[in-house]
Amino acid sequence: MINFSFDGKAYTAQEGDTLAAALLRNGIGLVGRSFKYHRPRGIMTAGVEEPNALVTVGEGGRAEPNTRATDVFVYEGLVAKSQNRWPNLSFDVGAVLGLAAPALSAGFYYKTFFGSAKKWMFYEYFIRKAAGLGNAPTQADPDRFSHRAAFCDVLIVGAGPAGLQAALDAAEAGKRVILVEQDNILGASLIRDPQELDAAWIEVTAARIRAAGGRILPRTTASGYWEHDLVTLTQRLSEPGQVPANSVAQRLWHVRAGQVILATGSIERPMAFAHNDRPGVMLSQAVRSYVQRFGVVPGKRVVIATNNDDAYKTAQTLKDAGAQIVAILDARPAPAGANSGHRVYNDAVPLLTKGARHCLKSVSALVDGKTMEWDADLLAVSGGFTPVVHLHMQAGGTLDWNEDAQAFIPASSRQNVTTIGRAAEPQAIFKMVPVSSPKKSFIDFQNDVTLADVDLAWAEGYRSVEHLKRYTTLGMATDQGKLSNMAALGRLAEKQGVAIPEAGLTTFRPPYTPVTMGLIAGAGAKDAGAHVRRLALYDLHAAKNPIWQPLGYWFRPRAYPNGGESLAQAAMREAKAVRNNVGMTDVSTLAKFEVSGPDAAAFLEIICATTVSKLAVGRGRYTFMLREDGFVFDDGTVWRLDENRYLLTSSTGGADRMATHISYVRQYLCPHLRVSAVNVQEHHAGLAIAGPKAKAVVDALIGTPAPRHMSTEPATIAGTPVLVLAASYSGERAFEIYVDANQAKAVWAACEAHVQAEGGCLYGLEAMEFLRIEKGHLVVGGEVDGRMTPHDLALDKMLNKAGGYIGASGLVRPALSEGGRRQLVGLEAIEGDIPEGSMLIPREGASPQGHVSAAAFRIIEGGSVALGQLVDGFSRHGEILIASSPTRGQKARVRVVAPHFYDPAGERYRD
Amino acid sequence: MMLIPCPHCGPRAQSEFIYERTVDSVVPLDAPSQEAMTKLFTRNNPRGVDDEIWRHTYGCRAWMILTRHRVTNEISGCRAIGPEALL
Numbered sequence: 001m002i003n004f005s006f007d008g009k010a011y012t013a014q015e016g017d018t019l020a021a022a023l024l025r026n027g028i029g030l031v032g033r034s035f036k037y038h039r040p041r042g043i044m045t046a047g048v049e050e051p052n053a054l055v056t057v058g059e060g061g062r063a064e065p066n067t068r069a070t071d072v073f074v075y076e077g078l079v080a081k082s083q084n085r086w087p088n089l090s091f092d093v094g095a096v097l098g099l100a101a102p103a104l105s106a107g108f109y110y111k112t113f114f115g116s117a118k119k120w121m122f123y124e125y126f127i128r129k130a131a132g133l134g135n136a137p138t139q140a141d142p143d144r145f146s147h148r149a150a151f152c153d154v155l156i157v158g159a160g161p162a163g164l165q166a167a168l169d170a171a172e173a174g175k176r177v178i179l180v181e182q183d184n185i186l187g188a189s190l191i192r193d194p195q196e197l198d199a200a201w202i203e204v205t206a207a208r209i210r211a212a213g214g215r216i217l218p219r220t221t222a223s224g225y226w227e228h229d230l231v232t233l234t235q236r237l238s239e240p241g242q243v244p245a246n247s248v249a250q251r252l253w254h255v256r257a258g259q260v261i262l263a264t265g266s267i268e269r270p271m272a273f274a275h276n277d278r279p280g281v282m283l284s285q286a287v288r289s290y291v292q293r294f295g296v297v298p299g300k301r302v303v304i305a306t307n308n309d310d311a312y313k314t315a316q317t318l319k320d321a322g323a324q325i326v327a328i329l330d331a332r333p334a335p336a337g338a339n340s341g342h343r344v345y346n347d348a349v350p351l352l353t354k355g356a357r358h359c360l361k362s363v364s365a366l367v368d369g370k371t372m373e374w375d376a377d378l379l380a381v382s383g384g385f386t387p388v389v390h391l392h393m394q395a396g397g398t399l400d401w402n403e404d405a406q407a408f409i410p411a412s413s414r415q416n417v418t419t420i421g422r423a424a425e426p427q428a429i430f431k432m433v434p435v436s437s438p439k440k441s442f443i444d445f446q447n448d449v450t451l452a453d454v455d456l457a458w459a460e461g462y463r464s465v466e467h468l469k470r471y472t473t474l475g476m477a478t479d480q481g482k483l484s485n486m487a488a489l490g491r492l493a494e495k496q497g498v499a500i501p502e503a504g505l506t507t508f509r510p511p512y513t514p515v516t517m518g519l520i521a522g523a524g525a526k527d528a529g530a531h532v533r534r535l536a537l538y539d540l541h542a543a544k545n546p547i548w549q550p551l552g553y554w555f556r557p558r559a560y561p562n563g564g565e566s567l568a569q570a571a572m573r574e575a576k577a578v579r580n581n582v583g584m585t586d587v588s589t590l591a592k593f594e595v596s597g598p599d600a601a602a603f604l605e606i607i608c609a610t611t612v613s614k615l616a617v618g619r620g621r622y623t624f625m626l627r628e629d630g631f632v633f634d635d636g637t638v639w640r641l642d643e644n645r646y647l648l649t650s651s652t653g654g655a656d657r658m659a660t661h662i663s664y665v666r667q668y669l670c671p672h673l674r675v676s677a678v679n680v681q682e683h684h685a686g687l688a689i690a691g692p693k694a695k696a697v698v699d700a701l702i703g704t705p706a707p708r709h710m711s712t713e714p715a716t717i718a719g720t721p722v723l724v725l726a727a728s729y730s731g732e733r734a735f736e737i738y739v740d741a742n743q744a745k746a747v748w749a750a751c752e753a754h755v756q757a758e759g760g761c762l763y764g765l766e767a768m769e770f771l772r773i774e775k776g777h778l779v780v781g782g783e784v785d786g787r788m789t790p791h792d793l794a795l796d797k798m799l800n801k802a803g804g805y806i807g808a809s810g811l812v813r814p815a816l817s818e819g820g821r822r823q824l825v826g827l828e829a830i831e832g833d834i835p836e837g838s839m840l841i842p843r844e845g846a847s848p849q850g851h852v853s854a855a856a857f858r859i860i861e862g863g864s865v866a867l868g869q870l871v872d873g874f875s876r877h878g879e880i881l882i883a884s885s886p887t888r889g890q891k892a893r894v895r896v897v898a899p900h901f902y903d904p905a906g907e908r909y910r911d
Numbered sequence: 912m913m914l915i916p917c918p919h920c921g922p923r924a925q926s927e928f929i930y931e932r933t934v935d936s937v938v939p940l941d942a943p944s945q946e947a948m949t950k951l952f953t954r955n956n957p958r959g960v961d962d963e964i965w966r967h968t969y970g971c972r973a974w975m976i977l978t979r980h981r982v983t984n985e986i987s988g989c990r991a992i993g994p995e996a997l998l
Contacts, residue, residue, distance in 0.1 A: 226912050628951055660929070663972070666994075667973075668937070668964065804940070
């Protein structure tokens, strides 16, 4: 006995019950409300194809909306709630929409909401409330989801009679076998038809498969078939809403299989007649499942409607269970086979059901041209069988039409996949045509699409099955049309006057059944979404409790606040220390490449758009790199360490892109060059010391005079070999010191002690941003935004006149040197503070002529300044513009100036 | 997810590789401007077999040319490129 609740009321279930079985066991017929018309709906199937009985299972972050009651096994304490109803399931205000059904036909949205956007915004609020499924949980999912990769010789999907036999044969032939079954027990059709092969056979077969080394995964769905025989499996380790036994709720498998065998069986089809969606109308095989598997008899007075032999098994099962078979309505014109002992009507098709909200009361049918009616509380329907070809089609397969079964069956495939069992050979049926009441004859139960909607779409000119699908939303619900597509195709073919195969098919897309987003994210969810690389000096920074900022894959200190300082206060204090005294910062994350060999300079002059070969040993220079189309994509410095050895630095954020670019050029474009280009980004840790006293600090640290601006020298600090580069990003005299990352801590500590002895301090990225903006230095991702040429950034004088660099041939395009391009300018506020990311307009209401890429304040004098890109900006210095940010609701009046607010001649860092 | 036969490592999952570009879109270093722009912006998009440059980024990091059918993903060849392939 298991306790569970549905809509707040306590019930009990039997061990092994699905929620649907447990609800039926407790006499609950009404389980949900339909998507559009809020029609009362019950349980129609016993499998994953269930379109009606959708519930929310679980609570809080564990809640799983739109769970099929037929696809969740009851556990102690399960909490289920019905959906899409208010105030409650029995009395649902939204059901008045059903009365308005004629107005809510196919294409309702397209026809109704072509007015103004405002009108739509108004309606949308009510429509979103009224239409829909369960609510997504707002709390974080407390469970874990894991991924696993596996390989096998043969993957078998479906553990019915065909799948079990195939798995046994393969396993005993010595193949590595994985057998998956979406149900929590094996057997599939044998569970409802145990007279064919009983439970003992299933058990023995499974034991033999395992004994031969085969792996059997129950409660696991093959949800997607991808290229080269990769199949994704979604394995439930706990039921929806259940607390997992070992914290992992579900597992996603990536299985690369040598061969895939699909034994996926078939799904029974409903029939189209008036009010065929009423609680109490159930698929015939589902009825058999509830009786045979769960011992639940869903009705006492039963009418069966069929066009095939299979439903007679249901009649027998029900009779054995004590139910009364009122009538069998067989669409076939003549009796089939031996007398079954039931009251059989031939040439009989259902017309209409009547009943109350919770139940079915009577069934009418057209029998041999005459209308008849029976009192009944259950109508078991069998409209034929649709082979489950989803995986076959996802694998790129084709289909054949089987006329006897009125069904598509798998034909060829370009992948190594075969289909066996009922999925390949569905049972024969009699082709029937719906007779009446298209407006109340539902074909897509989940999206409330009727035959009339298909007719309307046709009348309005929708001829292709793809258009039909999108216009009516048929097959677009979470069940992806498992029950509905064939009915719609039949109707469309009938309208077109063609055979069904000529009407075409929509595309089968993964996943076969809905997959929760957390499972796809797997361990990448939550904090592990992006991997974090730790700075070599992480511990030293962390001890100072800085404000961290993500940069590329790293977190770097943004500022080191003292006491109660804000970010802005701390950054300004640090920037002032650099301007007035000395500061020190971690620059370890800069991209770094060591390029060596006889052709090193030639190689660098292909990568870089500036000259390199003229550098003397021990000297360095600023450089930048172009894309093939001539636009700047990164910048940095290049240093000649030795005759044939260079160090190239570039931006942190572009490091991986630059590494790939350098490798591509080296390996693909220049395989003949005698050069080696090694990524040493994380091999060296780096720090920068900047400020008027920087030289004194470095002199003392290395015991010899520090190198002059744009020179480099090897040295020793704290007994550790280092490389000192004299380069300035801040605008002050500055040095970058690089050291083996594993020995960086001692060097950092020695440098910090000297900086502090001079009254200096550490500075973070925010102060660095203030300093470089004031100086007018570029940042990749800011001013270098992929749309600027060297000319736009005033870098054109540095271009290598000999050409030969990547981007040279793109740069000569005439459009890149015509007027009207945005060019780098400085902006000085004359009223207000310049908002970050604002646009530049000549007057209110005018079109933007540029934008602000970085805004800051003068560090010593104060006042708002910015770098921006302005159309023809070089020739507009002195103009007054408005920097306006409508999204921030801020604006400032600005004067266009040269992009150097501090020491334009560079006197502060030269010797 | 395709299974790519890396010439150095053997068959590996596509997630270990990055795609660079098609061979026909490679801009030679000495290409005149017009040719370079044609390579970049007027690419072929054949419904059939094409040669593509891939890199085994999360494996041996080598570059290779993969011959792939763009509709069926059938891979008919994968050869190594780079300085070592010249030897």
